[in-house]
Amino acid sequence: MKAYLALWAELFVLSWRRQRRLTAATLASIALSVVAVAVSALALRATVDAIVRGDTTGAVAAAVAAGLTYALNLVLHDTSGLLRITTTDRVGRLDLHPRVHRDIARLEGLEHLERTDFLDRVSLVRAGTGQLVASMWNALLAVASVAKLVLVMLLLGTVSPWLLLLLLVAAVPVWCDHRGQAVVKRVEVETAEAQRLEQHLADLAAQAASGKEIRVCGAGPDLARRQLEAWRAAMGPRYRAQLTAAVWKFTGWLLFVAGFVGGLGLVAYRTAQGHGTVGDLVLAVTVAASLRQSVQTTVVSTTATAGAGRLIEPYLWLREYVTEEDAAAREGLAAPAALDVGIELRDVSYTYPGTDRLAIDSLSVHLPAGSVVAVVGEYGSGKTTLVKLLGKFYRPDSGRITVDGTDLADLDTRAWRDRSSAAFQDFGRFHTRFSEVVGLGDLPRLQDRARITEAVRDADAETLLATLPRGLDTQLGRELDGIDLSEGQWQRTALARASMRHDPLLFILDEPTASLDAPSEQAIFERYMDRARRLARATGAVTVIVSHRFSTVTGADQILVLDKGRLAECGTHEELMRLQGRYADLYGIQETAYAERRAR
Numbered sequence: 001m002k003a004y005l006a007l008w009a010e011l012f013v014l015s016w017r018r019q020r021r022l023t024a025a026t027l028a029s030i031a032l033s034v035v036a037v038a039v040s041a042l043a044l045r046a047t048v049d050a051i052v053r054g055d056t057t058g059a060v061a062a063a064v065a066a067g068l069t070y071a072l073n074l075v076l077h078d079t080s081g082l083l084r085i086t087t088t089d090r091v092g093r094l095d096l097h098p099r100v101h102r103d104i105a106r107l108e109g110l111e112h113l114e115r116t117d118f119l120d121r122v123s124l125v126r127a128g129t130g131q132l133v134a135s136m137w138n139a140l141l142a143v144a145s146v147a148k149l150v151l152v153m154l155l156l157g158t159v160s161p162w163l164l165l166l167l168l169v170a171a172v173p174v175w176c177d178h179r180g181q182a183v184v185k186r187v188e189v190e191t192a193e194a195q196r197l198e199q200h201l202a203d204l205a206a207q208a209a210s211g212k213e214i215r216v217c218g219a220g221p222d223l224a225r226r227q228l229e230a231w232r233a234a235m236g237p238r239y240r241a242q243l244t245a246a247v248w249k250f251t252g253w254l255l256f257v258a259g260f261v262g263g264l265g266l267v268a269y270r271t272a273q274g275h276g277t278v279g280d281l282v283l284a285v286t287v288a289a290s291l292r293q294s295v296q297t298t299v300v301s302t303t304a305t306a307g308a309g310r311l312i313e314p315y316l317w318l319r320e321y322v323t324e325e326d327a328a329a330r331e332g333l334a335a336p337a338a339l340d341v342g343i344e345l346r347d348v349s350y351t352y353p354g355t356d357r358l359a360i361d362s363l364s365v366h367l368p369a370g371s372v373v374a375v376v377g378e379y380g381s382g383k384t385t386l387v388k389l390l391g392k393f394y395r396p397d398s399g400r401i402t403v404d405g406t407d408l409a410d411l412d413t414r415a416w417r418d419r420s421s422a423a424f425q426d427f428g429r430f431h432t433r434f435s436e437v438v439g440l441g442d443l444p445r446l447q448d449r450a451r452i453t454e455a456v457r458d459a460d461a462e463t464l465l466a467t468l469p470r471g472l473d474t475q476l477g478r479e480l481d482g483i484d485l486s487e488g489q490w491q492r493t494a495l496a497r498a499s500m501r502h503d504p505l506l507f508i509l510d511e512p513t514a515s516l517d518a519p520s521e522q523a524i525f526e527r528y529m530d531r532a533r534r535l536a537r538a539t540g541a542v543t544v545i546v547s548h549r550f551s552t553v554t555g556a557d558q559i560l561v562l563d564k565g566r567l568a569e570c571g572t573h574e575e576l577m578r579l580q581g582r583y584a585d586l587y588g589i590q591e592t593a594y595a596e597r598r599a600r
């Protein structure tokens with residue numbers, strides 16, 4: 001609760017700084033709404049009693065006061081919601097939303113993008129920044145509506161203490177509503193996985209990449225059937241939960257109405273018996289009539305406040321996660337200027353969270369400074385996981401990775417990344433100007449056209465650049481009125497981006513040529529072998545090349561053959577061929593396949 005209060009206080013300060021007058025007006029409207037009904041009812045009682053006494057002046061004055069407060073009530077009813085929505089919207093969009101995006105972008109690891117449980121929380125916060133701000137106003141509104149309820153009850157108590165029982169009656173719909181909402185929330189959590197599946201299947205059918213294959217396979221109807229099943233699995237229980245909540249709500253209101261009618265009957269009876277004035281009767285009717293509205297506001301605002309935990313919990317979790325990750329990433333040592341020994345892995349194991357299979361299994365190997373290391377192996381053997389561990393995207397569950405003797409975990413993550421370059425197989429397609437798409441590889445040189453042109457040359461992407469209508473200034477991405485590139489062309493931009501840094505200590509090429517034809521692949525590898533040698537002389541950089549095609553990496557200083565996360569074999573091409581083991585088998589199979597294809 002303390003954390004919630006602190007967060008609401010912080011959001012209020014944010015709102016105050018962003019729009020002082022609007023925030024003050026919203027606050028004033030909430031405060032006035034607490035007393036408006038009571039003042040209006042008291043003025044009405046005074047009016048009626050003055051009329052009964054024959055006091056014309058007093059009656060007119062009280063009637064004017066009653067009219068004004070009644071009007072104020074109407075104005076507040078119409079405007080306070082509008083004021084809250086406006087302040088919420090502005091603070092949500094202009095302050096909280098960018099802040100959440102900054103936090104997410106700042107995270108050094110990949111877990112928040114890859115783990116479904118993390119992803120769920122991150123998506124919830126991203127979509128709900130406006131609701132987070134609204135929760136602060138709802139909390140204030142909840143306090144105000146409870147205060148209003150207490151005031152109303154005090155007034156009723158002055159007419160007859162029996163009317164205080166209406167407070168209990170008023171609590172019934174609040175309690176019933178909470179019960180109903182608890183059912184809805186529980187079912188939402190239980191069916192979250194089915195809903196994710198339904199969304200995934202809908203995306204599969206709607207996206208161009210998967211859409212092509214689905215049409216070729218004729219899997220559309222089957223996919224639609226599965227989507228419908230997932231939809232039913234998610235929505236069936238949710239509809240039933242909504243129905244249960246509606247029954248709880250209806251029952252609550254029914255009990256309240258019964259109590260309300262009974263209470264008014266009691267006051268009418270007492271007045272007829274000569275207890276209290278006609279003004280008291282008018283006051284009781286006015287106040288009791290507003291009780292429904294007061295209770296409704298209390299129910300809505302307290303339910304919304306209680307429900308805000310759904311967003312507040314993930315938001316507080318995200319903040320804590322960012323703070324912890326930030327501290328862990330920043331407390332590190334500086335990266336060395338150049339490598340002398342190289343990178344060493346000792347007994348490194350890694351399992352992806354939520355799985356029970358080792359993606360990297362007790363891997364020990366030395367990657368000497370200045371060497372070109374090729375990583376080969378079958379699908380899912382752990383090649384990408386290994387390079388991600390070297391890039392410090394994940395931390396090993398056990399074992400150590402050392403860089404010139406210093407544990408990678410102790411190095412400042414940002415400093416290590418500043419000295420790494422990488423082209424991954426799932427490269428980014430950034431829809432901006434071509435020069436920026438490449439320049440992003442070395443942010444301080446984002447505008448350095450000479451350096452960018454050099455990187456384009458390194459990636460053998462000059463022909464691509466020559467075909468672009470506005471050269472380096474060409475906008476990419478059709479939805480931004482730019483041009484679209486083919487898969488191979490996008491891949492070349494990723495390679496050029498990875499070539500931007502002059503002095504990396506680690507240079508990763510994870511299947512960098514998967515979308516290129518064989519001659520282009522060979523040409524690129526030769527270029528990158530040259531680049532690797534240049535980098536080796538300059539900084540002792542280790543170049544790691546992941547590939548499926550064995551023939552292209554035969555020139556590597558060291559070839560690591562992975563099998564189910566384990567290091568099956570390790571050595572130069574000649575050594576591994578002499579070994580006549582797994583590498584020689586797989587190399588032979590690929591060579592025969594290529595030879596047969598060439599012969600056809």
Ligand SMILES: Nc1ncnc2c1ncn2[C@@H]1O[C@H](COP(=O)(O)OP(=O)(O)OP(=O)(O)O)[C@@H](O)[C@H]1O
Binds near residue numbers: 352
């Ligand atoms: N984000 C992830 N979450 C859970 N498991 C994962 C994740 N990424 C990879 N894995 C699993 O880890 C194992 C190793 O995957 P990895 O991507 O490292 O293999 P790879 O050799 O690079 O495969 P490929 O040649 O297909 O790229 C596989 O069993 C894979 O299913």
